[in-house]
Amino acid sequence: MRRSGRKDYLSEFAETGRDFSETFNKIPLAFNLAWQDILSRYRGSVLGPWWITMMTMTLVLGLGINYAALFHQSIRELLPFVAIGLVMWGYLSASIAEGGDAFVLGAAMIKQSSIPLPLFILRCTIRNAINLAHQLVIIVAVLAWFQIFPGVNMLWALAGFIILVVNLSWVGLLLAMFSSRFRDMPQIVTAVLQLVFFLSPIFWKPPPALAHSLFVSANPFYFSIQSIREPLLHGVNPPQTLGFLLPMAVVGWAATILIYNQTRRRVVHYL
Amino acid sequence: MADITVSDLSLHFPIIGADSQSLKRYLKQVAIGGSLARQDRSSQPSLTALRNVNLKLGPGDRLGLIGANGSGKTTLLRCLAGAYAPDEGFVEVNGRVASLLDLSMGIDASATGLENIRLRGLVAGLTPKEIAAKTDEIADFSGLGPFLAMPMKTYSSGMQARLAFATATSVEAEVLLMDEWIAVGDAGFRAQAQERLTSMLERAHILVIASHEPSLVRSICNKVLRMDHGQASEVVDIVDMDELMARPAPGSTL
Numbered sequence: 001m002r003r004s005g006r007k008d009y010l011s012e013f014a015e016t017g018r019d020f021s022e023t024f025n026k027i028p029l030a031f032n033l034a035w036q037d038i039l040s041r042y043r044g045s046v047l048g049p050w051w052i053t054m055m056t057m058t059l060v061l062g063l064g065i066n067y068a069a070l071f072h073q074s075i076r077e078l079l080p081f082v083a084i085g086l087v088m089w090g091y092l093s094a095s096i097a098e099g100g101d102a103f104v105l106g107a108a109m110i111k112q113s114s115i116p117l118p119l120f121i122l123r124c125t126i127r128n129a130i131n132l133a134h135q136l137v138i139i140v141a142v143l144a145w146f147q148i149f150p151g152v153n154m155l156w157a158l159a160g161f162i163i164l165v166v167n168l169s170w171v172g173l174l175l176a177m178f179s180s181r182f183r184d185m186p187q188i189v190t191a192v193l194q195l196v197f198f199l200s201p202i203f204w205k206p207p208p209a210l211a212h213s214l215f216v217s218a219n220p221f222y223f224s225i226q227s228i229r230e231p232l233l234h235g236v237n238p239p240q241t242l243g244f245l246l247p248m249a250v251v252g253w254a255a256t257i258l259i260y261n262q263t264r265r266r267v268v269h270y271l
Numbered sequence: 272m273a274d275i276t277v278s279d280l281s282l283h284f285p286i287i288g289a290d291s292q293s294l295k296r297y298l299k300q301v302a303i304g305g306s307l308a309r310q311d312r313s314s315q316p317s318l319t320a321l322r323n324v325n326l327k328l329g330p331g332d333r334l335g336l337i338g339a340n341g342s343g344k345t346t347l348l349r350c351l352a353g354a355y356a357p358d359e360g361f362v363e364v365n366g367r368v369a370s371l372l373d374l375s376m377g378i379d380a381s382a383t384g385l386e387n388i389r390l391r392g393l394v395a396g397l398t399p400k401e402i403a404a405k406t407d408e409i410a411d412f413s414g415l416g417p418f419l420a421m422p423m424k425t426y427s428s429g430m431q432a433r434l435a436f437a438t439a440t441s442v443e444a445e446v447l448l449m450d451e452w453i454a455v456g457d458a459g460f461r462a463q464a465q466e467r468l469t470s471m472l473e474r475a476h477i478l479v480i481a482s483h484e485p486s487l488v489r490s491i492c493n494k495v496l497r498m499d500h501g502q503a504s505e506v507v508d509i510v511d512m513d514e515l516m517a518r519p520a521p522g523s524t525l
Contacts, residue, residue: 001353001368004361005281029393036390040379112372113394114353181287265356269285 001114012261019116019264030119034127049134052090057138060086063203073205076146083142084229085202091132092168092224093193098124099172100179100186107271117260117267121173125165143232153231160227160241166249167224170256177263180270196221220248273366273445273477275328280350281359282501283317320346323360324503326496333468333478334506335488337516338498344481347498348372348448351479366445366477369395369438374431384419384426385410388438395442405441412463413437433460440467449480465491485512497521 006012023030042048063086064079071078102120109115143150150157179185199215202225206216216222227241321343328334336344349355350362352370369391378390388409392402410419413433415426423431439447447468468478468491482488488495488509495512497504499520507515 001365002361002363003350003353003356005357005359028398032389032393032399036378036382036386039386040381043381108373108376108378109394111354112349112352112370112376114368115394266285268354270287 003114006265009261012264016257016261016264020118022116023118023122026115026119027122029115030122031126033123034130037123037127038130049131052131053134053138056086056090056135057141060138060142067204071204078205080142080146080148080233081205081229082203084139084232085225087132087135087138088164088225088228089197089202089221090135091128092164092221093197094131095124095128095168096171096175096193097186097190098128099168100175100189102172102176103180103267103271110268110271117176117264118173121169121176124172125169129165139232148233150232150235153235153237156231156237156241157228160224160231160245163227163241163245163249164224167220167245167252170249170252173260174252174256177259177267180267200225220245272330274330274363275326275351275365275446275477275479276363277324277326277347277350277360279360280321280324280347280357280362281319282321282346282350282355283319283358286316286318320501321350321503322501326503326506328477328479328494328506330477332494333492334480335492335495335509336479336481336498337483337485337488337495341500342498343501343503344498345372345450346501347503348450348479348481351446352448364446367396367443368446368448369440369442369444370448371435371439372448372450374428374435376435378423380424381422383422384413384415384434387423387434388419391435391438392442395439395444397442402442409434409437409441412441412467414460414463429457429460436460436464436467445476447476447478449478451480451482451484485516488512 038049045051047054060079060083064082065075067073067082068075068078099121102124103110103117106115106120106123110117110120175185175189179189196219200219200222201216202222210216223238223240223244226238227245230236230238324343324347326334336347338344346355348370349372350357351364352368352372353362353364376387376391376394378387382390385406388406389399389402392405393399397405410416413419413436415430415434418426418430419434426434478491480488480491489512493509494506495509495515496506497515497520502521504515504518504521
């Protein structure tokens, strides 16, 4: 291990590159940390993560059936829409909120070891993926109930999911860096996410009149969920997946790496 | 082979006041701007924690860091652990590092002793299989017996120290960094620890320990370095420790 003073702008990129390559060498550590997080969160609980599955299922049924009646839409159309929307939103919002806390949570380790910073974001990603795995049973159950078999279109949904994970990672890393310095960020992020949840067509279908409103036509949260939902429900791959979300992932990571390059030495001092 | 090289190491801490941790106030400052933003970013106040520290350690060296509170011992240990990046100079550590600077390592207090062993092993770079193979040895050395299955919050600080020490010395770490907490161990543990640390000489490992207790340093270390206000003396042999203590402090010539 060699650590030296900041030489010039370009040599910092070598250090940043080394941080990321070390992170990928330490995937078992990230996995075990994530597993340990889940064990401690649900210690003493009987059902563990299945509680969340139950709560989400109840919400899906409640919203799906009620809103179908309220807005004169068929349950067959609305319930799967709501199910996938709520499960994926749960994953998305938890990833963003917990991503911001990743460095604060790992403060003790950051302050006494050379574990690379991106590893803490990887830990968060894995932890949320494990939690998502427990919720997927809801989607499977709802699709099976309504006899919707996506077939090969599942590959498009998978592609959408992978792009979502890539986007959530850079957002997580960015927020983690800001949150280590500005301790208000997690609360602001939570408040914004709540607002986005209600304003975006996550659990309600947008009527054609709203098609030009920004919440429908320029909403990355909506696009992310649609990139998974549309292939599964209608066999359609929305153009925004490759046209908006993929460029967003590339630009997002580029910007995040530039900021990480500048900030990586400082994070430990903020914690 | 383990070795440590520190060359002209300097480290500054940015001073971030308690109230500037709030983004809201920061944004307000920016919005008001103009005459209130007198200080530009490059003149952010900072504290020099380490100044031109130099040292070289080879296999079998056990270095004691002595100095008053606030002299920079823990900061230097953190630089050796790789937590702080130097502002000037460089730190090079070859070999697997186990740092015993924070007993809990941030692990949740409800986690059991066994889970803690696993976590420490992973952080030190072992695979889960290797940890499983070593767990019995660690359990024996720690002397904690059935307590290993109980949550860490039921442990005294001495028990936590035993567990951390047992794990760190069993994971085949080639560099061991310790902050003064070995004092919380009882006499039996200290004797065991000393024996184990001495055996590290045979395995050509390196130990760096920060301590206030000269007798502890004398019993464990073969070299000593004195720190004062972020500045370090040269590394001297343990037999010259009294002479090192009698000299004026390294930072006093500033």
